[in-house]
Amino acid sequence: MASVTLKGIKKSYTKDVTVIKGVDLQIKDGEFVVFVGPSGCGKSTLLRMIAGLEDITEGELMIGDALANDVHASKRGIAMVFQSYALYPHMSVYDNMAFSLKLAGADKAEIDKRVQRAAEILQITHLLERKPKALSGGQRQRVAIGRAIVREPQVFLFDEPLSNLDASLRLNMRVELSKLHADLKTTMIYVTHDQVEAMTLADRIVVFNAGVVQQVGSPLEMYENPANLFVAGFLGSPKMNLLEAQLVGVENGLAVVRLPKGITVRAAVDASRATAGSKVTLGVRPEHIQLATEGDVGIPARVDLVEHLGDIVLAYVEIPGVNDILAVKLPGHYTNLKRGDAVRLVFPETSALVFDEAGLAFKRTV
Amino acid sequence: MAMGRNSRRIMGLTGHYAGLIAFAIFTAFPLWWAASVGLSTNPENMYSFPRSFWPTEPGLLWFAKVFTDMPFLTYLKNSTIMAVMTVVGVVIVSVLAGYPLARLKFVGSKTIFVIIILTMMLPSEVAMIPNFITMKHLHLINEYLGATVINFSAAFGIFLMKQAFEMVPQDLIDAARVDGATEMQILWRIMVPVSAPSIAALGIFTLVNAWNDYLWPSIILTSREKLPLAVGVFNDLTGPFATSDSMVMAAIVMTVIPVLVFFAFTQRYFVSGMDGAVK
Numbered sequence: 032m033a034s035v036t037l038k039g040i041k042k043s044y045t046k047d048v049t050v051i052k053g054v055d056l057q058i059k060d061g062e063f064v065v066f067v068g069p070s071g072c073g074k075s076t077l078l079r080m081i082a083g084l085e086d087i088t089e090g091e092l093m094i095g096d097a098l099a100n101d102v103h104a105s106k107r108g109i110a111m112v113f114q115s116y117a118l119y120p121h122m123s124v125y126d127n128m129a130f131s132l133k134l135a136g137a138d139k140a141e142i143d144k145r146v147q148r149a150a151e152i153l154q155i156t157h158l159l160e161r162k163p164k165a166l167s168g169g170q171r172q173r174v175a176i177g178r179a180i181v182r183e184p185q186v187f188l189f190d191e192p193l194s195n196l197d198a199s200l201r202l203n204m205r206v207e208l209s210k211l212h213a214d215l216k217t218t219m220i221y222v223t224h225d226q227v228e229a230m231t232l233a234d235r236i237v238v239f240n241a242g243v244v245q246q247v248g249s250p251l252e253m254y255e256n257p258a259n260l261f262v263a264g265f266l267g268s269p270k271m272n273l274l275e276a277q278l279v280g281v282e283n284g285l286a287v288v289r290l291p292k293g294i295t296v297r298a299a300v301d302a303s304r305a306t307a308g309s310k311v312t313l314g315v316r317p318e319h320i321q322l323a324t325e326g327d328v329g330i331p332a333r334v335d336l337v338e339h340l341g342d343i344v345l346a347y348v349e350i351p352g353v354n355d356i357l358a359v360k361l362p363g364h365y366t367n368l369k370r371g372d373a374v375r376l377v378f379p380e381t382s383a384l385v386f387d388e389a390g391l392a393f394k395r396t397v
Numbered sequence: 398m399a400m401g402r403n404s405r406r407i408m409g410l411t412g413h414y415a416g417l418i419a420f421a422i423f424t425a426f427p428l429w430w431a432a433s434v435g436l437s438t439n440p441e442n443m444y445s446f447p448r449s450f451w452p453t454e455p456g457l458l459w460f461a462k463v464f465t466d467m468p469f470l471t472y473l474k475n476s477t478i479m480a481v482m483t484v485v486g487v488v489i490v491s492v493l494a495g496y497p498l499a500r501l502k503f504v505g506s507k508t509i510f511v512i513i514i515l516t517m518m519l520p521s522e523v524a525m526i527p528n529f530i531t532m533k534h535l536h537l538i539n540e541y542l543g544a545t546v547i548n549f550s551a552a553f554g555i556f557l558m559k560q561a562f563e564m565v566p567q568d569l570i571d572a573a574r575v576d577g578a579t580e581m582q583i584l585w586r587i588m589v590p591v592s593a594p595s596i597a598a599l600g601i602f603t604l605v606n607a608w609n610d611y612l613w614p615s616i617i618l619t620s621r622e623k624l625p626l627a628v629g630v631f632n633d634l635t636g637p638f639a640t641s642d643s644m645v646m647a648a649i650v651m652t653v654i655p656v657l658v659f660f661a662f663t664q665r666y667f668v669s670g671m672d673g674a675v676k
């Protein structure tokens with residue numbers, strides 16, 4: 032097992048296009064780190080650089096205590112699981128898993144022991160004689176993971192391993208990957224653009240955008256305290272509601288912002304570094320918005336669309352004068368809410384976030 | 398309605414089969430005619446049309462004479478040796494040249510490929526005199542190797558293997574690289590097996606060409622006991638001392654049969670080698 036350290040890692044495919052723009056990251060021994068980000072942001076590229084499949088243009092990559100920049104992929108102590116599975120089609124499942132050990136010259140008994148053990152962990156012992164084309168997608172993915180396990184790597188690298196599976200299988204495999212990590216306690220780096228996978232699997236999430244790390248942190252920390260607008264909008268489903276606003280006042284530990292039509296909202300953040308009157312963005316998660324009850328004051332709004340999901344109700348509401356439609360996540364018992372209803376919304380001040388003109392979040396005060 | 402759909406289906410199938418059968422007859426007809434003449438122990442109808450399309454007094458007389466009146470088995474052996482040498486040579490050269498052209502990045506790879514393809518535009522006869530002189534200096538006149546080596550480096554084969562290797566998913570190569578395979582191991586243990594259908598196609602194509610090669614072997618092979626079938630049959634059975642046209646037909650049929658047998662046995666390698674690799 033080993034830690035992985037990235038220092039100022041950069042990657043350019045051509046002289047003028049830099050895909051990874053300087054990444055610094057410390058991944059601890061045994062940690063499960065998930066890279067998330069939109070398509071094309073460079074997640075795979077970074078993973079492939081760690082794997083040794085792509086040259087590092089600039090910067091240092093340490094695996095364990097050793098500089099790994101110029102070490103061959105097979106000597107880095109890593110194993111990689113590809114999105115496409117990349118099984119050798121002409122070899123049986125057994126031979127697929129044994130291939131790396133055979134190349135390394137391990138003796139037959141040792142190979143057999145390791146393959147059988149990996150097959151047991153993944154429950155594919157009955158498939159060992161088959162060729163990949165006789166397997167289902169889920170089984171192929173298990174074989175691909177098995178091929179990584181037999182190498183007993185110091186670091187596992189996964190590039191969107193579940194994205195070709197259907198929803199229920201994806202859920203199963205996600206749980207199993209979690210268990211696998213708990214059992215093996217090996218460092219794992221996992222790339223996905225699925226934020227649910229990121230939230231559920233990760234010890235720490237690294238959010239990327241356009242080749243730059245946006246934020247690093249534990250899933251909950253990142254969900255509750257996104258560092259900037261990108262992270263705020265990326266994690267969570269439905270997305271956090273982001274509304275353009277104007278900062279009108281900074282009290283001790285409280286920011287007051289004004290939405291169009293003179294609606295004011297208070298948020299428990301420290302906005303003292305901004306000047307009153309500057310443009311800001313108000314952020315409220317759908318599950319934090321409440322409907323006002325009798326007597327409460329609230330922002331008047333109209334229901335645009337209601338989705339009953341059984342356990343929860345998703346309402347999309349419109350505040351007059353505000354362009355964006357807001358998503359509101361309500362408990363399942365709001366069954367008689369319907370399109371066209373007039374409601375009043377409450378944004379609790381302890382859960383509202385405010386972002387400055389550059390998109391950086393103000394610190395919460397509670 | 399069901400009837401309507403069924404009869405439409407049957408008509409469609411009938412159309413398909415009619416087309417295919419017509420095509421099969423069209424291509425197989427010359428061979429059929431040759432076989433019919435060769436099987437006629439009585440050659441009197443050989444030139445009567447269309448009576449010669451089926452045998453007169455069928456028998457294997459002329460086929461037997463092919464073995465007794467000329468060294469057929471010697472020619473067959475020579476053809477086999479030379480065809481196998483050519484197939485092996487072409488496959489090795491094509492694989493070794495196709496892989497870097499398809500997969501390795503190096504300066505000038507595109508130019509090299511274009512030059513290789515340009516050689517396809519030249520008629521092979523252009524190269525005969527230089528090749529003959531080269532073979533003479535290599536002391537390969539009247540050798541099997543001399544009769545075949547000039548065909549080893551086939552632009553078509555290199556092109557075919559380059560295309561095949563380009564089809565192999567990058568992930569498969571990366572997986573092998575992570576697993577610790579060297580470039581050569583990736584080539585022989587991953588790329589080649591995965592490209593088996595293309596290699597089989599190249600092999601059969603090359604075999605047929607080598608089997609039917611006439612001009613170059615007839616130039617470079619000087620002794621009768623080294624001649625392949627195409628040259629031997631032609632030399633022995635045609636020309637001023639020709640004995641019988643019936644025997645020519647029997648010999649031709651016998652010449653074609655080994656290729657057909659080989660074809661029948663290798664057909665199964667044409668199934669896709671990439672099934673199950675990715676996704």
Ligand SMILES: Nc1ncnc2c1ncn2[C@@H]1O[C@H](COP(=O)(O)OP(=O)(O)OP(=O)(O)O)[C@@H](O)[C@H]1O
Nearest residue numbers: 044045050068069070071072073074075076077224
């Ligand atoms: N071989 C290459 N040559 C040039 N540009 C490349 C190459 N590979 C990737 N890129 C570019 O690098 C950027 C990052 O690609 P990368 O595959 O790392 O994205 P990703 O974050 O993995 O996206 P996805 O979620 O779609 O897999 C993209 O803009 C892509 O076009």
Ligand SMILES: [Mg+2]
Nearest residue numbers: 074075076190
């Ligand atoms: Mg990717």
